[in-house]
Amino acid sequence: MEKQYRDEVFEQAKAWILxxxxxxxxxxxxPRSIETKSNPNDLxxxxxxxxxxxxxxxxxxxxxxxxxxxxxxxxxxxEAVDGTIWIVxxxxxxxxxxxxxxxxxxxxxxxxxxxxxxxxxxxxxxxxLYSAKKGEGAxxxxxxxxxxxxxRPLKESILALNTTWMLPENPHxxxxxxxxxxKKLRSTRSYGSAALxxxxxxxxxxxxxxTMTLMPWDYAAGAILVQEVGGVVxxxxxxPLDLLHKTTVLASRSNxxxxxxxxxxxLKGKSDL
Ligand code: IPD
Ligand code: CA
Ligand code: CA
Numbered sequence: 570m571e572k573q574y575r576d577e578v579f580e581q582a583k584a585w586i587l588x589x590x591x592x593x594x595x596x597x598x599x600p601r602s603i604e605t606k607s608n609p610n611d612l613x614x615x616x617x618x619x620x621x622x623x624x625x626x627x628x629x630x631x632x633x634x635x636x637x638x639x640x641x642x643x644x645x646x647x648e649a650v651d652g653t654i655w656i657v658x659x660x661x662x663x664x665x666x667x668x669x670x671x672x673x674x675x676x677x678x679x680x681x682x683x684x685x686x687x688x689x690x691x692x693x694x695x696x697x698l699y700s701a702k703k704g705e706g707a708x709x710x711x712x713x714x715x716x717x718x719x720x721r722p723l724k725e726s727i728l729a730l731n732t733t734w735m736l737p738e739n740p741h742x743x744x745x746x747x748x749x750x751x752k753k754l755r756s757t758r759s760y761g762s763a764a765l766x767x768x769x770x771x772x773x774x775x776x777x778x779x780t781m782t783l784m785p786w787d788y789a790a791g792a793i794l795v796q797e798v799g800g801v802v803x804x805x806x807x808x809p810l811d812l813l814h815k816t817t818v819l820a821s822r823s824n825x826x827x828x829x830x831x832x833x834x835x836l837k838g839k840s841d842l
Contacts, residue, residue: 620659650683656789662762676764678789688793726776750833767791777821804840
């Protein structure tokens with residue numbers, strides 16, 4: 570994507586995200602209708618749907634040649650990465666949105682022919698906008714994020730990790746490896762929003778994030794942010810992400826990435842689920 574065009578799209582997307590966040594904040598205490606999707610803990614609200622519809626209408630009106638790949642189904646059927654695709658999670662961390670009214674984010678990654686050009690993660694209730702443009706670094710509001718510290722060893726690292734992966738019956742990864750990893754680390758965290766977990770890795774307040782099931786809209790923006798500060802983002806077995814499927818993800822500072830994957834992660838099936 571040509572720089573001047575990317576800058577223009579960036580400013581437009583930023584304005585829409587701030588507007589969408591403002592709408593969510595205004596209605597944060599309104600009564601909620603909560604439905605479930607794939608299982609009783611997979612929640613969706615009218616706010617998830619209204620927010621994605623807001624982006625769908627804006628994108629179609631302003632950029633009819635762009636595609637939208639969104640969680641709630643207001644976008645296009647995406648089967649290939651060709652062209653410009655907005656990969657949108659209108660609310661990442663819906664369980665937090667419902668239960669806590671905080672700790673959720675709007676996540677938008679804009680890709681052109683499979684290359685990440687623009688990433689936004691908006692922590693709505695804190696009014697903190699993480700952003701990145703390819704080759705131009707990452708920002709937390711107006712503050713440029715530093716390149717990640719690449720010397721801290723694994724034993725002094727904090728990794729975002731869902732404790733589900735430590736259960737013997739989990740279908741994706743050998744739990745014994747994850748147990749050893751947890752023992753080796755300084756500590757773990759679990760924020761309940763993949764997008765925020767990526768943003769915190771990019772900010773350097775987490776050393777990494779390991780998960781076994783993410784959809785493209787969960788990681789599209791976060792991958793761009795983390796890579797812009799020198800971090801590494803792959804599937805859990807170090808294969809490249811492919812943007813179209815549910816997948817495992819390992820995002821971290823570069824010096825611990827291979828060690829985590831090689832020494833602690835043994836997948837039971839494929840890394841692309
Ligand atoms: C979920 C959150 C959660 C992650 C799940 C995602 P949603 O997204 O990012 O932290 O563990 O895999 O599905 O459903 O709240 O948009
Ligand atoms: Ca999500
Ligand atoms: Ca969501």
